[in-house]
Amino acid sequence: MQCATVSCDRGSGACTPCKTGYRGANCTATCSGNCKPGNNGRTCGQLNGFCDNGCNTGFYWVDCVLTCPTNCANKQCDANGLCTGCTEGYYGSTCANQCSGCFELQCSSVNGDCKTKCVAGKYGTKCISNCLETCNDSTCDQTTGKCEGEWSHSIFIF
Numbered sequence: 001m002q003c004a005t006v007s008c009d010r011g012s013g014a015c016t017p018c019k020t021g022y023r024g025a026n027c028t029a030t031c032s033g034n035c036k037p038g039n040n041g042r043t044c045g046q047l048n049g050f051c052d053n054g055c056n057t058g059f060y061w062v063d064c065v066l067t068c069p070t071n072c073a074n075k076q077c078d079a080n081g082l083c084t085g086c087t088e089g090y091y092g093s094t095c096a097n098q099c100s101g102c103f104e105l106q107c108s109s110v111n112g113d114c115k116t117k118c119v120a121g122k123y124g125t126k127c128i129s130n131c132l133e134t135c136n137d138s139t140c141d142q143t144t145g146k147c148e149g150e151w152s153h154s155i156f157i158f
Contacts, residue, residue: 017042023049034064055079071095073109085109101127118142 018027020041031044035051044051044063055064058075068077072095073085086095089105091112099107101122102114118127120138123145131140135147 018046023047032059032064034059069094069096083109099126103127 018024020037021031021043023029023031023044023046025047027046029049031049032051034056035043036053036056037043038053042052048062050062051064055061058068060066060068060077060079060081062079066081068075068081069083071087071090072083073087076084077094078084082093083095086092086109089099089107091097091099091107091109095109097112099105099112099114101118101124103117103119106115107113107126108115113125114127118124121131121140123129123131123140123142127142129145131138131147132145133140133147140147
């Protein structure tokens with residue numbers, strides 16, 4: 001047993017309380033190593049093992065055993081695993097979507113709308129649609145998808 005003191009409950013024999021980092025009635029189970037310590041030094045609830053003070057950066061859930069999604073900015077996510085922000089080039093609640101059609105991967109981390117312009121050959125708010133025509137300089141109107149100025153030929157899909 002890993003009791004913090006030599007005292008225990010007379011009725012159940014359970015430790016009161018466990019040493020820091022341990023949990024359970026007999027203090028034999030360990031707390032997750034990803035729990036933030038509280039003011040009293042305890043890292044998790046004695047009976048349920050929940051991380052009462054939250055998780056260390058990069059982890060989430062009640063016992064902090066799940067890893068935040070890969071593309072969360074600064075490896076930070078909330079208790080449900082939703083990112084608080086995304087690394088550049090990704091968007092969505094778990095930052096799983098890439099801004100591949102945006103110039104220099106610059107897009108809103110919330111909805112994926114491109115911040116500047118599309119890469120050559122793409123158009124739309126997220127720059128995921130192919131230009132409707134083959135343009136001389138490979139760029140098309142970001143809204144309509146049609147060539148700006150001169151163009152080569154239209155693309156027909158049969």
